[in-house]
Amino acid sequence: MKNGILFYVFYALVHLSPSFAAPQVRLGDTTVTGQEIPSLQQDFFGGIPFAKSPVGKLRLKPPVLKTTLDEKEFDASSFGYACVQPPPFPAELMAEDCLTINIFRPSDIGPDSKLPVLFWTYGGGFQSGASRLYNGSSIVAQSMARGTPIVFVNFNYRLGPLGFPQGSEADQHHSLNLGLYDQIAALEWVKHNIASFGGDNEKVTAFGESAGSIMTSILFLNYRIEGLARAGIFESGHAMTLGALHPERGEIDWQNFVRGVPSCSSLATTGNTFSCLQAANSSDIIQGLLVSITESPEMFPWPPVLDGPNGVVPDYASRRFPRGEFARLPFIAGTNLDEGTFFEVNSPVTSEDGLVQAITANYSPPTVSPQTLQSHIQTLLQLYPDIPALGSPYNTGNNTFGLSSVYKQNAAIFGDLAFQSQRRFWSQGYSHAGIKTYGYLFTEPPTGTAAVLGVLHSSELVALFHNLAGLLPFTVGPISANLSTVMMDYWISFATSLDPNDGHGTPRPIWEPYTCENQALLQLNSLNLSMIPDDYRKEQIEFINSDPIVWLH
Helix, strand or coil, rough: CCCCHHHHHHHHHCCCCCCCCCEEECCCEEEEEEECCCCCEEEEEEEEEEEEECCHHHHCCCHHHHHHCCCCCECCCCCCCEEHHHHHCCHHCCCCCCCCCEEEECCCCCCHHHHHHHEEEEECCCCCHHHHHCCHHHHHHHHHHHHCCCCCEEEEECCCCHCCCHHHHHHHHHCHHHHHHHHHHHHHHHHHHHHHHHHEEEEEEEECCCHHHHHHHHHHCCCCCEEEEEEEEECCCCCCCCCCCHHHHHHHHHHHHHCCCCCCHHHCCCCCCCHHHCCCCCHHHHHHHHHHHHHHCCCCCCCCCCCCCCCCCCHHHHCCCCCCCCCCCCEEEEEECCCCCCHHCCCCCCCCHHHHHHHHHCCCCCCCCCCHHHHHHHHHHHHHCCCCHHHCCCCCCCCCCCCHHHHHHHHHHHHHHHHHHHHHHHHHHHHHHCCCCEEEEECCCCCCHHHHCCCEEEEEHHHHHHCCCCCCCCCCCCHHHHHHHHHHHHHHHHHHHHHHHHHHCCCCCCCCCCCCCCEEEECCCCCCCCEEECCCHHHHHHHHCCCHHHHCC
């Protein structure tokens, strides 16, 4: 999609109505002026810095929290710049100075309103995404219509090598997982300031999708979420969805990044690049980022990495859970039916030998012996045979859509390793610990999407946000309006009462909690909205979760 067309889509979907009676709040000594959305009886405040600009000496450093503003007057009538990322995102809408936060709220509320808060973290594989793509006004409108108003907050975090540096030098500089620290800083800003916008800082529910969900659940593994939020919602992503390895594994990606920065390219392999990178201009940095992504053999070269006992990713979930090292907060967790298709539809893998090589590469260096890893891979292939009727997209019989049958086998394996097994692992682990959780499986076929993708990763976003069609990396037709409203009702109910069944809004089935005795999910489908047992591919997922450290879980 050309940048001009993409910009038009962004503008049409996230541009707000002209201001009629601009709302204002006070942050310290600053008057912050937002924008009224009169058709929805809402206010919008956008582009508010929650940290100092991460440039110069603050580039490649943890964020410096900024709870007040320097100006006497601050114009918060539009979204701020998105963080630096590759095309097709328009260059004119992004900058390094991007650590800003946005608020949608009902009009005519004040500091004493104490409304629950939904805090959103976007996805995008840790190398793309922006808060401006997720207009929370429909969710706020539904919360008002059902008589349980909420405040919606989202923010930007640094991406790619600026947000998730790799390699031993980043480790030595304590500059790993910076995007996660951005998320923590945004939550801390909410703790300090959301009351000024009518929110209750004791009733924050952190939710996200894909990379945003991975980040949010990572905070559950290191207690950083406690005191900043009281609950979470994980949509298609858990802490170890992409595995977690030591930063040294990404050394080549880091060198590719530095090599692409013209003023620093000669230092790429020296292990002494930070000073030069902090002095480089933004255009050079952006050029390096584009080079690093182009040259990487991996789809996601900039994931979170293990950063030790005092870091934000201290260890694997499968090691922390048995030790009780996780935040004891309730959550909703769910996945879509065909999580693996979007990632594997363009895979060059067309044979089982190629599949073995791909799995080996993804889980190397292994946490077990190479022989043990290969043994587990062979068992995995037996449990997921090359039989199209058993593969993903599910319920499509022997149709291979003109691709190698290994595509459906590969999509099934990747979907279960990265998404389904981990959602079940978390649901079972938390229920065994006596913590209330709820699970879902989204199975609504998105009309207008190629059948080869099925109910693919991120399908649920169109239903939940109601106004995102055109912003996702695929074409999606209209999701059932009733399903969209029902999903918003469940999410809002959970945010306001820690129970999706508050009785307000659209009549809907009771969403039963996930317990040891009742391992059940809510199927989100407009034709069959009902509780179903969490037993799909029971043997396969039990095998994966029986030795999760093999799969970097």
